[in-house]
Amino acid sequence: MKKTPFNAIHHALNAKMHEFAGYDMPVEYSGIIDEHNTVVNNVGVFDVSHMGEFWVKGPNAQALIQRITSNDVSAVPVGKAQYTCFPNENGGIVDDLLVYRYEPEKYMLVVNASNIEKDWNWCVKNNRVGAELENASDHIAQLAIQGPLALKTLQKLTDIDLTTIPYYSFTTGKLAGIDNVIISNTGYTGCGGFELYFYPEYSVNIWNAIFEAGAEFGIKPVGLGARDTLRLEAGFPLYGNELDDTTSPLQAGLGWITKFTEGNDFISRPVLETQKAQGITRKLVGFEMVEKGIARHGYEIVNAAGEIIGNVTSGSISPATKKAIGMGYVKPEYATLSTSIFIRIRNKDIEAVVVKPPFRGK
Numbered sequence: 001m002k003k004t005p006f007n008a009i010h011h012a013l014n015a016k017m018h019e020f021a022g023y024d025m026p027v028e029y030s031g032i033i034d035e036h037n038t039v040v041n042n043v044g045v046f047d048v049s050h051m052g053e054f055w056v057k058g059p060n061a062q063a064l065i066q067r068i069t070s071n072d073v074s075a076v077p078v079g080k081a082q083y084t085c086f087p088n089e090n091g092g093i094v095d096d097l098l099v100y101r102y103e104p105e106k107y108m109l110v111v112n113a114s115n116i117e118k119d120w121n122w123c124v125k126n127n128r129v130g131a132e133l134e135n136a137s138d139h140i141a142q143l144a145i146q147g148p149l150a151l152k153t154l155q156k157l158t159d160i161d162l163t164t165i166p167y168y169s170f171t172t173g174k175l176a177g178i179d180n181v182i183i184s185n186t187g188y189t190g191c192g193g194f195e196l197y198f199y200p201e202y203s204v205n206i207w208n209a210i211f212e213a214g215a216e217f218g219i220k221p222v223g224l225g226a227r228d229t230l231r232l233e234a235g236f237p238l239y240g241n242e243l244d245d246t247t248s249p250l251q252a253g254l255g256w257i258t259k260f261t262e263g264n265d266f267i268s269r270p271v272l273e274t275q276k277a278q279g280i281t282r283k284l285v286g287f288e289m290v291e292k293g294i295a296r297h298g299y300e301i302v303n304a305a306g307e308i309i310g311n312v313t314s315g316s317i318s319p320a321t322k323k324a325i326g327m328g329y330v331k332p333e334y335a336t337l338s339t340s341i342f343i344r345i346r347n348k349d350i351e352a353v354v355v356k357p358p359f360r361g362k
Contacts, residue, residue: 004049005141005203013221021113023050026223035226036319039191040360043147043214044222045207051142052116053197054109054123055134061105064131068123069099070249070266072259076101081168081186084257085249086122091271092245093252095119096237098186100170108182108197112239126267141200145210146193146222146230153214154194158183162194176209178202188227190234190358232314232325235286235357241297241313242284242327250275251329252284282310283335286357289324293343293350300344301328309334312343320360327357 001024010017015026026047028035038044056065065073071084078101086094095115100108111119120135127133145154151162158175160183165171170184175196182197198206211219228238237243242252249258250272260273289295295315303309315326326343334341337356342349 002050004047005200006047006049006207009204009207010047010221015221015223018224020224021050021116023113025050026221028223028225029221032223032225032229033319035220035222036229038218038220039147039189039222039226039230040320041148042218042220043145043149043153043193044220044226045210045214046144046146046222046227047142048144048195049141049200049203050113052111052113052119052135052137053140053142054111054120055132055136056107056109056123057132057134058105058130060129060131061107063129064123064127065099065107065109066264067129067266068126069097070254070259070272071099071257072261072264073099073101073107074264078102078104079169079171081170081184083168083186085243085254086119087249087258087266087268087272088245089268089271090245091248091268091275093239093243093247093249094122094245096239096243096254100182100184102172114240139200140197141203142195142197143206143210144188144193144195145214146187146189147191149214149217149219150193153210153217153219154183156213157209165194176206178206181206188234188236189230190236190360191230228314229316229319232316232327233318233320233358233360235327235359237284237327238314247284247329248272248275248280251280251282280332282329283332284313284327284329285335285354286325286327286359287341287343287352288355288359289326289343290340290351290353292324293345293348294324295326295328295343295345295352301330301334302342302344302349303334304340304342306342306349309341315343318359323359325359326352330354
């Protein structure tokens with residue numbers, strides 16, 4: 001298995017480790033619920049160095065990204081990030097990703113760890129405009145510092161005024177004495193915070209500095225288990241669950257990152273335009289269980305008559321509300337808020353109700 005630069009630290013902290021996307025990754029340290037609540041109320045640190053980073057450079061960089069992503073990257077100024085996806089030829093999703101406009105002719109694409117090779121091949125295959133591509137995934141480390149006290153923690157380590165970095169913006173500067181750290185405000189927890197990108201050789205120094213700065217705020221390391229419950233509570237999709245090569249961004253409720261603007265001739269645009277005009281055959285919804293039971297990925301969703309109308313993509317107990325929550329695809333006529341649906345759990349149909357994420361605070 002591959003290892004992130006923080007692997008020895010995870011083992012020294014007695015983290016529960018597990019293989020994920022070919023990496024030896026921490027699933028939990030003090031427990032998923034404790035870590036989840038730490039991020040919601042205080043500040044937690046995620047090692048996300050397994051994520052992939054591609055540089056796209058040169059005068060034709062924007063043309064390539066405009067072709068292979070569904071959003072309109074021409075609208076992104078330097079210092080801003082954009083959430084988007086790679087649509088495939090059939091309107092499905094190769095991956096969802098972030099695009100950072102680092103310089104006028106230099107972009108960083110941040111892709112999911114499990115899709116690095118697939119995404120890289122997709123970019124290379126569709127690079128017909130001569131953009132310069134660099135797979136920097138093994139040369140960039142990343143930490144996500146998340147929670148309401150993340151800003152106070154990191155502000156101790158930099159002269160940059162972090163309050164001047166709005167959501168989906170970033171800057172590059174000195175942090176913990178290290179130059180050229182990308183400080184980004186995107187987040188995948190719904191709790192606020194920052195992501196740091198830096199060279200792997202500075203990993204231990206930056207980790208130690210962050211934990212020293214956050215000690216007074218009860219800072220803790222957080223594993224992939226709580227990362228999943230946090231993103232589910234926030235209603236964020238996960239590739240391999242809500243998104244895959246067969247789901248379209250329109251079905252997934254991502255019409256807002258699918259821009260049919262003039263000149264935005266992305267791959268499969270005609271397919272998705274047709275789908276928008278004719279209507280989708282399934283729609284991603286959030287739901288809460290009415291009766292006792294936990295929905296799990298792959299469970300069937302049925303109507304009151306027992307007819308299959310869809311499937312669960314994610315499900316768990318919400319640490320915030322203690323309710324069983326989930327997301328899944330259903331036929332559009334069952335996607336209206338407050339509609340009763342049923343999750344088939346061990347041959348029993350358990351009632352749930354369609355709700356609008358985020359689930360936290362409901």
